[in-house]
Amino acid sequence: MSTTTEPRGSAGATVEAAPTPVVRVTVPKRSLTSELRAIKIVWRREIIRYRSDRLRMVTTLVQPLLFLFVLGSGLQQLSAASTHGVNLKTFIYPGILCISVMFTAMFSAASIVWDREFGFLREMMVAPIRRSSIVIGKVIGGATVASFQGVIVIALAGFVGVPYAPLMIIGIFILQLLLAFTITAFGVMIAVRIKQMQSFMGVMQMIVMPMFFISGALFPVANLPGWLAVLNRLDPLTYAVDPMRRLVFNNLSISPQARAALDPGVTWFGWHVPALLEAGMIVALGLVMLGIAIWEFTTTE
């Protein structure tokens, strides 16, 4: 620090220790550009933090691997008769991919609770930007991180008998991206209201596990008991698992009976819900929850 002010030889007597010129910055008025910049940096922060957190990458991967290889291989013994020769791991693969994305997305959303607890949220709240930019940046960031996780699970497809068909991979990638967005929006919507990490974790367990179990990630959605069928059709995750499973099954060479038993498709009063509508519902739901999250965030002081 002090090296710059040392007199330089004989010239030191005449030369005033010139201070470095002050770099002056002016903060521009709020504009679309400044909002986009803010969104981008909030998004980048999520990525930087994910990259530096190797442990999180590993831990969020443990659960899907457990489900897929331990539960899948174990239950295979019991279910071999009823799956018409299809490996149970192949069957539950789309569901496991969804839950994996979902967990990562919820954890990303949880960072808003951390940010509040550790005070960093305040730094963002006092900046001359819209609160919505913070929320949008967070949601896109969380969605990006969650879809990284999705990509890892997609890479595992070959181990569970799912072929690496390019179109299927692209389709699954897009679907899991939409899911990641919607679940992050959902998580942020909840996180905005919650002040403590423990409460958020509790709420998350209470919501995520039932959503997962009800969604049909682990069972076909036809011929369910009435009450479960109703819950299943109400569960948003159903509409992510179903089209993903259809994509996977389109690329398997299996008997029509097996297809009908394992991939019956979601029906509303007997009407088969098309995959595009299902994807559209996921997006619409995500946008609604993003809207609610923004509204909540702008109204809290």
Place this chain on the structure above:
Amino acid sequence: MTDGNGTREIANPVAISVRGLVKNYDEVEAVRGVEFEVATGEVFGFLGPNGAGKTTTINMLCTLVTPTAGSASVAGHDVVHERDDVRRNIGLVFQDPTLDGYLTAEQNLRLHAELYGVQSELVKPRMQQVMTMVGLWERKDSVVGTFSGGMRRRLEIARGLMHSPRVLFLDEPTIGLDPQTRRSIWEYIGELKEREEITIFMTTHYMDEAEWCDRIAIMDHGEIVALDAPETLKAGVGTDRVTIHTDDDDATIGALADRFGIEARISEGAVSFGVPQGEEFVPRLFAEWDPALPPIKAVNVSRPTLDDVFMSYTGSTIRDAEEDQGKDRNRRMMQMMHGARR
């Protein structure tokens, strides 16, 4: 607002103007009608015990809390109706840390620059300047989580300056820091005052630090009880403090009352009292001291400090005031302030 040469808006002579500012939290009147003005380039201190309403006032000026009544303008903009304009022109250093401990120092500052829309080509030079000032440029690539408390506070100050704010708010900037860091923070403030056209508004409950301010406002129970330059305030007390050590404090107090008509009391283990001209009083004290009385072992005369100023306006020392205000009320206030902050 800026032309090609990068000159700034013509500086308003008044940086902060506050009129009848009130903030109530339920039944608690945290701030009760505060009024003051801060001139551009001034270092203005808010002095008072915890729970006196300092943080609430600062939060209102920073647009974080909406006033219940009254108005305030900062850097020429209304804090309620022109929030964004206020925010563009202020820098904030909070009492609680607000850094991202998982990012490096540089990443934290870059994030700030992006949020404030600092021109890309100026981010690096400005960052170097502010980080050099607080002596952290060499540590720019370290993760903030590895920094000590003092380093974090210094980094927060650097960050608050990233966007060249016209007014810098420092809420208890030296609380909980070691004396060396406290001193260096005051050095930065002095340096800033010289180099940048900046107004500094700070709160503190360290009396010795308030002396560094150009002017201070003493706040107690949500009101400003005194406002002036520290020297003027101290002169206003009008008495020096004399402390006498003897073996019998009670006899000494009695003798002072009988012979000199002085009301003394025991403070920090010695007999203490105030007289207008301390140095002139001491010879008289010895000349008239009855040999029968316990002999005087030591005498100390001190100029009034801000502690005395605080005492003369509020009737208690700042430490007593903090205890008196009741831990209960304090806790409630703290909770509310935290709630508002989040």
